[in-house]
Amino acid sequence: MTTPTTLFEKVWNDHVVREDAGAPAMLYVDLHLVHEVTSPQAFDGLRARGLRLRRPDHTVATMDHSTPTLPRKLAVVDPQGEAQLRKLKENCAEFGVSLYDLDSAEQGIVHVIGPELGITQPGRTVVCGDSHTSTHGAFGALAFGIGTSEVEHVLATQCLLQRKPKTLEVRIDGTLPRGVGAKDIILALIAKIGTGGATGHVIEYRGTVIDALDMEERMTICNMSIEAGARAGMIAPSEVTFTWLEGRRFAPKGDAWVAAVARWRGLKTDAGAKFDMSIHIDASTLEPMITYGTNPGMGIPVTGRIPGPESTENPAERAALGKALDYMGLASGSPIAGQRVDVVFIGSCTNSRIGDLRSAASILRGRKVAAGVRVLVVPGSKAIKAQAEAEGLDVVFRDAGAEWREAGCSMCIAMNGDQLSPGQYAVSTSNRNFEGRQGRGGRTFLASPLTAAAAAVTGSVVDPRTLMGGAS
Amino acid sequence: MTVEARVPFTTLASTYVVLPADNVDTDQIIPARFLKVIDKRGLGQNVFADWRLRPDGTPNPDFPLNRPDAEGAHILVAGVNFGCGSSREHAPWALVGWGLRAIVAPSFADIFRQNAMKNGLLPVEVDAVVHSRIVEARHVDAKVRLTVDLPAQTLTLSGGPSAHFDIDPFAKECLVHGVDELGYLLDRAADIERYEAKHP
Numbered sequence: 001m002t003t004p005t006t007l008f009e010k011v012w013n014d015h016v017v018r019e020d021a022g023a024p025a026m027l028y029v030d031l032h033l034v035h036e037v038t039s040p041q042a043f044d045g046l047r048a049r050g051l052r053l054r055r056p057d058h059t060v061a062t063m064d065h066s067t068p069t070l071p072r073k074l075a076v077v078d079p080q081g082e083a084q085l086r087k088l089k090e091n092c093a094e095f096g097v098s099l100y101d102l103d104s105a106e107q108g109i110v111h112v113i114g115p116e117l118g119i120t121q122p123g124r125t126v127v128c129g130d131s132h133t134s135t136h137g138a139f140g141a142l143a144f145g146i147g148t149s150e151v152e153h154v155l156a157t158q159c160l161l162q163r164k165p166k167t168l169e170v171r172i173d174g175t176l177p178r179g180v181g182a183k184d185i186i187l188a189l190i191a192k193i194g195t196g197g198a199t200g201h202v203i204e205y206r207g208t209v210i211d212a213l214d215m216e217e218r219m220t221i222c223n224m225s226i227e228a229g230a231r232a233g234m235i236a237p238s239e240v241t242f243t244w245l246e247g248r249r250f251a252p253k254g255d256a257w258v259a260a261v262a263r264w265r266g267l268k269t270d271a272g273a274k275f276d277m278s279i280h281i282d283a284s285t286l287e288p289m290i291t292y293g294t295n296p297g298m299g300i301p302v303t304g305r306i307p308g309p310e311s312t313e314n315p316a317e318r319a320a321l322g323k324a325l326d327y328m329g330l331a332s333g334s335p336i337a338g339q340r341v342d343v344v345f346i347g348s349c350t351n352s353r354i355g356d357l358r359s360a361a362s363i364l365r366g367r368k369v370a371a372g373v374r375v376l377v378v379p380g381s382k383a384i385k386a387q388a389e390a391e392g393l394d395v396v397f398r399d400a401g402a403e404w405r406e407a408g409c410s411m412c413i414a415m416n417g418d419q420l421s422p423g424q425y426a427v428s429t430s431n432r433n434f435e436g437r438q439g440r441g442g443r444t445f446l447a448s449p450l451t452a453a454a455a456a457v458t459g460s461v462v463d464p465r466t467l468m469g470g471a472s
Numbered sequence: 473m474t475v476e477a478r479v480p481f482t483t484l485a486s487t488y489v490v491l492p493a494d495n496v497d498t499d500q501i502i503p504a505r506f507l508k509v510i511d512k513r514g515l516g517q518n519v520f521a522d523w524r525l526r527p528d529g530t531p532n533p534d535f536p537l538n539r540p541d542a543e544g545a546h547i548l549v550a551g552v553n554f555g556c557g558s559s560r561e562h563a564p565w566a567l568v569g570w571g572l573r574a575i576v577a578p579s580f581a582d583i584f585r586q587n588a589m590k591n592g593l594l595p596v597e598v599d600a601v602v603h604s605r606i607v608e609a610r611h612v613d614a615k616v617r618l619t620v621d622l623p624a625q626t627l628t629l630s631g632g633p634s635a636h637f638d639i640d641p642f643a644k645e646c647l648v649h650g651v652d653e654l655g656y657l658l659d660r661a662a663d664i665e666r667y668e669a670k671h672p
Binding site (some may be wrong): 131145320 | 500507582654661
């Protein structure tokens with residue numbers, strides 16, 4: 001009888017090319033996603049060594065981080081951003097990489113288009129020079145972010161040297177209350193274990209609540225695994241996964257599809273397999289979540305109060321809390337609800353998919369954005385933009401007074417001109433609330449699309465459940 | 473462009489700077505607006521830009537790297553989970569560009585640790601007791617030095633005891649000999665071919 005193994009171990013074991021004593025494993029990469037910000041130095045490295053790209057057929061590029069989200073003819077030309085985009089185009093042409101550039105109908109955020117194209121598949125290893133590569137783990141892939149040196153290693157050899165991470169089971173059972181979704185689950189987990197809580201581990205999300213999530217919700221959860229410090233996050237593929245993937249452009253077809261699904265059904269943790277660590281969350285106890293501080297672990301229910309120094313015995317944590325509240329301009333003990341909001345950003349690889357846009361639109365339909373509040377809605381890909389427009393969601397957003405933009409990372413990383421001004425408060429559906437993340441001096445509250453849309457309407461942090469059920 | 477020869481890392485003796493913060497994220501180490509580059513050089517001038525410089529571009533005199541006694545220090549001592557956040561290798565490029573060669577902290581984020589070691593920047597993980605001893609010593613004397621001996625895996629405070637630190641033995645070999653991992657992978661191309669033949 002074979003030893004029971006976890007989902008992670010199955011995918012890992014399938015990809016070990018070689019493992020020498022004392023050295024990390026050589027891990028084979030099935031899919032290498034490339035974008036303009038973390039790749040130019042890697043392509044330069046290949047050229048400097050006179051190396052070819054080993055598997056252009058396993059390499060796919062898009063433009064997302066430095067890309068304008070205004071219609072191209074209106075976009076402010078940023079010479080540095082333009083140079084980066086031009087360099088990516090040249091590198092892809094020289095090395096034979098498929099590129100979904102700004103003119104492509106399939107352009108979008110790298111972690112949105114991988115699944116959309118059907119190249120993110122269960123059991124694959126997926127890497128990208130971007131920490132939110134963990135998103136693809138929602139399909140039962142082993143997916144993680146790498147630095148530019150490693151991008152070069154993968155370009156040249158299709159392999160990475162990796163120590164085997166540990167495993168962390170996150171089991172989420174119970175019944176998800178109304179108004180509580182995937183973003184709230186992951187923010188609650190990070191608030192519980194902290195931004196370093198899963199360092200060195202690959203998380204497997206399991207339990208009845210996870211089983212019931214759709215693919216987009218699963219992607220939202222896996223996406224923010226890195227915010228808990230995890231190497232990757234994974235969810236075992238199920239019928240939900242297969243239904244979502246079937247018929248996508250690069251998904252297997254015909255007999256190959258049948259064979260693939262049969263193989264993918266085996267990608268699950270065996271009964272009796274051991275995890276290095278386990279955490280359990282009862283979803284029934286969760287509420288809509290929001291962050292109040294300067295790292296994603298500083299999260300509370302939207303009905304909660306901002307913690308004070310008495311919330312921790314640890315002097316370093318106490319100092320960090322004081323520093324965070326000082327930056328945020330918030331007072332300990334006051335409710336987070338009612339806090340003024342200047343900007344609402346709905347987008348990013350965490351929450352820019354069609355379900356996220358529908359969720360935001362359910363609040364904004366028939367309502368107006370509060371006076372003085374700027375709302376940006378940035379779809380994750382051109383395909384999502386087209387679908388949203390086919391459903392009339394763009395009209396809902398525009399009628400409410402929101403800006404409807406082109407696909408890209410936009411205000412999540414604020415590299416493209418979409419950014420906060422110093423001192424502004426934003427409710428953002430993105431993944432990081434670090435100081436200055438959305439523009440120097442900007443102050444970010446991370447939340448779900450529902451909570452973000454509710455803040456857009458009221459101009460302040462508000463419990464979205466009070467606005468559910470449509471405009472009165 | 474030529475392939476850069478990596479400087480071997482054996483021992484380093486230097487004064488040090490304490491950055492008293494936990495969870496220092498890569499957006500602080502180098503804000504995203506400085507990532508719009510296609511080269512890895514010149515990023516040192518942007519390290520900790522939003523903490524080191526005021527909005528008007530003048531140095532913030534309170535930031536530890538700006539204090540006169542930080543001059544010539546090649547070691548930064550910081551709090552837990554240093555380098556959390558994004559995978560940007562621009563973070564170690566910027567730290568190295570500023571002149572730092574080692575970061576001492578109770579823990580590091582995974583991707584940052586990997587990126588640092590690939591750029592000759594040594595992450596030295598120490599326990600809380602050693603960490604506070606180092607921080608305290610710096611409060612008493614800004615001239616106090618730390619010696620990092622990578623082959624021996626020891627960290628020594630001048631006039632104080634040595635502490636052992638752990639490091640991945642493979643990464644250590646690469647650092648000590650100034651070689652990178654790509655050569656190792658390229659030397660094993662036959663294994664990659666065999667794997668690919670079995671996994672079409």
